[in-house]
Amino acid sequence: MSYERLLCLVLVASFIAASVAQHPGDAPRMEDDSSAIQRRGLPCGCRGKSGIYWFSGKCPGGYGYTTYCSYVIGLCCVK
Numbered sequence: 001m002s003y004e005r006l007l008c009l010v011l012v013a014s015f016i017a018a019s020v021a022q023h024p025g026d027a028p029r030m031e032d033d034s035s036a037i038q039r040r041g042l043p044c045g046c047r048g049k050s051g052i053y054w055f056s057g058k059c060p061g062g063y064g065y066t067t068y069c070s071y072v073i074g075l076c077c078v079k
Contacts, residue, residue, distance in 0.1 A: 020055075044069075044076035051078035 041052035046069035059065040059077035069076045 041077075044071070046076040046078045049078045051076045053077075 041054050044051050044053035047067065051065075051068075052063075053071065053074055053076050054060065055074040057074075059068050059075055063077070064079050065077040067078050069078075
């Protein structure tokens with residue numbers, strides 16, 4: 001593997017890691033659970049409403065999502 005490809009791979013991996021990283025204090029915690037389960041999503045817009053972007057193939061249960069919009073890799077789930 002050439003050094004240029006290796007450098008490109010490292011840069012892409014670093015960008016992805018920085019994009020999905022979230023400071024523990026930024027994520028809201030579940031109030032009824034002391035094990036500190038955190039929501040993992042990014043803000044997005046869907047049909048004129050704000051939602052949460054999820055990288056998974058479907059909106060997770062238990063958050064009260066009623067609709068969603070498809071994006072390139074995931075979904076924007078809206079309450």
